[in-house]
Amino acid sequence: MGGLLYLIRKYQLFLLFLLLELVSFGLLVQNNYYQNAVFFNSANSFTGTILSWSSGLREYFNLRQINKELAQDNVQMKQLLARVTQKNEQLNIKPIQDSIIINKYTYTLAKVINNSTNKINNIITIDKGAKHGIKKGMAVISPTGIVGKVIQVKQNFSTIISLLSSKTNISVQIKRNGELATLTWGNRNPRIAKLNDISTNVKVQVNDTIQTSGYANFPPRLMVGIVKKVRLIPEKTFYEIEVELSTNLSSLAYVYVIQDILKLEQDELEAETLEELTE
Amino acid sequence: MNNVVLIRQTGAFFAYLFLQIFFFRHLDLFGVAFCFLYVNFLLFLPINTDNRVLLFAGFFVGFFVDGFDNTLGIHAFACVLIMYFRPFLLHFLSDRNEVYTLSLSENGIFWYLQYTLVLTFIHHFTIFLLQQFNITYFFDTLLKGVASALLTTVxxxxxxxxxxxxLVKNTR
Structure with missing residues (x-):
């Protein structure tokens, strides 16, 4: 026993070093694999508040760009609205009466207070949380395209796993022919993503527009990006396709969090069906 | 005397972390050079600081930076690592000329560069390695480590x- 105590005293610095390294490594592993278990991150009220000061400071330098993007977004919305009203008038379409379908998607505006694009899994922090109706799993878009998915919600802040993540797996389609594919990130360039699961008998061209399919959390027909490079690998039955993302995720300022009020019902139904099938 | 040191270090702590969180965190040169200047706070803790205090300081500072970067554990790990190596490196470097303080003016630029570059590189390289979490892009990570260590040191x-x-010292 005395010998043990002597050893501990002799190597106490090394043991302390080992202990602290083990704690750090434990935190790291826990953070990597169980996103929910995190207790000290950027959505924390303390870090969140300081980060929102920091982003407020930086915002001044980007005001011109932010203004331009929002104005462009506004023009697009006006155009779309005009086109839809015009079309409805011409075709004399009876408007849908079911308000729950009309109001299926609700948008919440949020300010980006922390963002990164140079990590393997990039996380965005926004200044809206449970208090503002944000829930886990909601889709997040920007004026120029899709951004990511809410992964953690605190009282006043939430974190979003951005498209630039090794875990990204989003159902998209080619606008021209409606062909489905999944979007992943190649973990290098913040502007480029990869398209998977498109078999070689489908025609894909450079400059094809890629949009959301509506099968994932995102509403359908949202802009994702444009095909930049199509490469056929010999001996494989799939294309290797690079997509230039329409959103520049490194200069995000404001995002919209989309709530799908029918999503819960859909999820329940699908889960029940799955249960039925397995029985 | 002790109180003065404590106040000065507390001031340095807040100054370095403020700079790190508000400015240096966003610095990104060509996607290879990043700046973690807050390590200088740890590198220039007084020379007579207890080794155990050094380890705890490393852990605490790293943990704090991690909170803002969503990288829980990574900075803490790297900081504790360099804080463990710090006394050994100082001992090794002082074999040739005695070191009593850690100031640039008294030890010369050559000593300063040796001391900071070695520890900064270990720290940065560890961070990039842990961020990557695998070995496939090893040379890319190495390049990032070297470039970032140079940036932080400069x-x-x-x-x-x-x-x-x-100059400042004389006028005081």
Missing amino acids: LGLLIQYLFFSP
Whole structure:
């Protein structure tokens, strides 16, 4: 026993070093694999508040760009609205009466207070949380395209796993022919993503527009990006396709969090069906 | 005396973390060079600081930076690592000329560069390795480590010359 105590005293610095390294490594592993278990991150009220000061400071330098993007977004919305009203008038379409379908998607505006694009899994922090109706799993878009998915919600802040993540797996389609594919990130360039699961008998061209399919959390027909490079690998039955993302995720300022009020019902139904099938 | 040191270190702690969180965190040169200047706080803790205090300081500072970067554990791990190596490196470097303080003006630029570059590189390289979490892009990670260590050291040197230069000392 005395010998043990002597050893501990002799190597106490090394043991302390080992202990602290083990704690750090434990935190790291826990953070990597169980996103929910995190207790000290950027959505924390303390870090969140300081980060929102920091982003407020930086915002001044980007005001011109932010203004331009929002104005462009506004023009697009006006155009779309005009086109839809015009079309409805011409075709004399009876408007849908079911308000729950009309109001299926609700948008919440949020300010980006922390963002990164140079990590393997990039996380965005926004200044809206449970208090503002944000829930886990909601889709997040920007004026120029899709951004990511809410992964953690605190009282006043939430974190979003951005498209630039090794875990990204989003159902998209080619606008021209409606062909489905999944979007992943190649973990290098913040502007480029990869398209998977498109078999070689489908025609894909450079400059094809890629949009959301509506099968994932995102509403359908949202802009994702444009095909930049199509490469056929010999001996494989799939294309290797690079997509230039329409959103520049490194200069995000404001995002919209989309709530799908029918999503819960859909999820329940699908889960029940799955249960039925397995029985 | 002790109180003065404590107050000064507390001031340095807040100054370095403020700079790190508000400015240096966003610095990104060509996607290879990043700046973690806050390590200078740890590198220039007084020379007579207890080794156990050094380890705890490393852990605490790293943990704090992690909170803002969503990288829980990574900075803490790297900081504790360099804080463990710090006394050994100082001992090794002082074999040739005795070191009593850790200031640039008294030990010369060569000593300063040796001391900061080695520890900064270990720290940065560890961070990039842990971020990557696998070995496939090893040379890319190595490049990032070297480039970032150089960037941090150069910026740190600038700060040393600006705020801790002999000129300032004489006027005080």
